[in-house]
Amino acid sequence: MTLTDFGFGYILDSTGQFMADNRIPTDRRFHTFLLDKENRVVLVGSPIGNPKMWDLYKSTIARLAAHGGTLPDEQ
Structure with missing residues (x-):
């Protein structure tokens, strides 16, 4: 598997x-x-080897997906 197999861009x-x-x-x-x-x-921060950061990434990605790719303004 190569990085291009994931279906998203990278630099x-x-x-x-x-x-x-x-x-x-x-x-x-x-x-x-x-x-x-x-x-x-x-x-910002690496989720590798950090379960709390990984949970934060997953929840942030879910919020991004639910709001069309941007985070809603916090009140």
Whole structure:
């Protein structure tokens, strides 16, 4: 199985240009983030090996799916 088998796009920044242009912390825990359909960051942190973060990713993805790809404004 390759990444293209998943049916979604991805970007591999092999030159580090994205990191240089976007003030990404050097701490690798913050190199994973979830974007909404407008490419806004809605969640930061790696769910790998962290069950609480994985639960947060799943619930956030469900909220995104329920609201057309964006999160509703919080009241």
